Amino acid sequence: MGRRYGLGGPWVLRGVDLDLRPGTLVRVQGANGSGKSTLLRLLAGIDAPSEGRITGRPRTAYVPERFPAALPFTAAGYLTRLGRIHGLGRRAAAAGAAEWLERFGAADYARTPLGELSKGTSQKVAVAQALLAGPELLVLDEAWTGLDTPAREQLDLAVAELVTAGASVVHVDHDPRRPAASADAVFRVRDGRVEELPAEGPSRAGREPGRWARIVAVGPPGAPLPDALPGDPEHIAGEDGGTVLTVPAGYSDALLRALLTARPPWHIRHLEEAEEPAANPSATAVTAATPTYPTGTGTKA
Incomplete structure (x- = not known):
């Protein structure tokens, strides 16, 4: 597939040919302005290709680089509305909104208008709306940026849960340490092309001995x-x-x-x-309720 803006505009991406397999964590990297966000918007269905096509897209959720906070909803009201759009019933949507706000440490802001939230809390709402319906394809554009440490850890855990349950997660982040798990596949966007690179280390399974x-x-x-x-x-x-x-x-x-x-x-x-089994490892952690994530069938671009 390819994408350009305007009939005579330059090609931002062209000749993109890739498969996203279920149960994989995919990292997209490249210089600023290279087209990473354009690729993510295409995968999420926010933009349409100028040529070519995308097939097999399952139920998809997307966290943009900039969350449009000036919307006429409270945090809980917005999440409940998004849950309904994702196909949840009213009661399930409201329960999911409360659960994810609690999980990201933002329960105290459930009735706060979006426009009055801090940048960090707005980002928690942005991430929560993508997770509350259990997507089969999750697309994250700098989703960790602006989150505090506990919320970053919760997002890491949510990504691990999704991938383990068979979903695909595609992400861009300027910090190579995010998320905590290593990617199963790495793609680089450069000069309008997308190329696959060797995986950045052992996969989530950590298959080498001794780990x-x-x-x-x-x-x-x-x-x-x-x-x-x-x-x-x-x-x-x-x-x-x-x-x-x-x-x-x-x-x-x-x-x-x-x-x-x-x-x-x-x-x-x-x-x-x-490093090794510990006799008395710390068990201090934030409790996270675990939703059920259906398995996708794969997305091809």
Whole structure:
């Protein structure tokens, strides 16, 4: 596909040919003005190609680089409206709005008009609207910018949950450390073209030996750990009723999936890399309720 602005304008992107596979974290990089945001807008369906086409786009959510805060809604009202647009019922949309505001530490601003929110809180609302309906394709344009540290960690966790459940997440961020997980695929935009680069390191699975993952999870009251968990994780009791599981990093995706799809499901509080199993790892983390994310089928441009 290709994209240019105006009939005689220069091509911003041309000859783009790529596939986004379900269950992958994709990083897009390039110099300022190279066309990264244009590519993301095309993938999200905000813009249409000038030539070529995009096929197979699943249910998609998008966080723009600049959130239009001057809208006639409160934070909760805006999220509820967006939830309805995404197909949620009124009660589910309102519950999702409250849950994501709480998760990002913005519950106190639920009834605040969008125009009166700080830049950081506005960004939390922007991210929450993209997550509350469980997208199959999530497109993030500098979504971490402006968030405080706890909110960045929550966004990292939400991205990990989505990808583990089979969604595709495509992101641009000026900080190569965001998100915390390494990308499965990296694309560079340069001179109007999009080229795939070698992945920036071990994938989320961390398949090389010697690496470990630590997961803090909370199950339903009185429920034991599910049987036969992938990687045979070591587990100890954590704080506030949580369970700390340590597993070789190569099994981390499978373990997350097993916990999230257990019946009833477990909630994931925290996910981090670990050097080795620890006898008394810290279990202090922000509690995060875990929604259900359907699996997409892949997007081709």
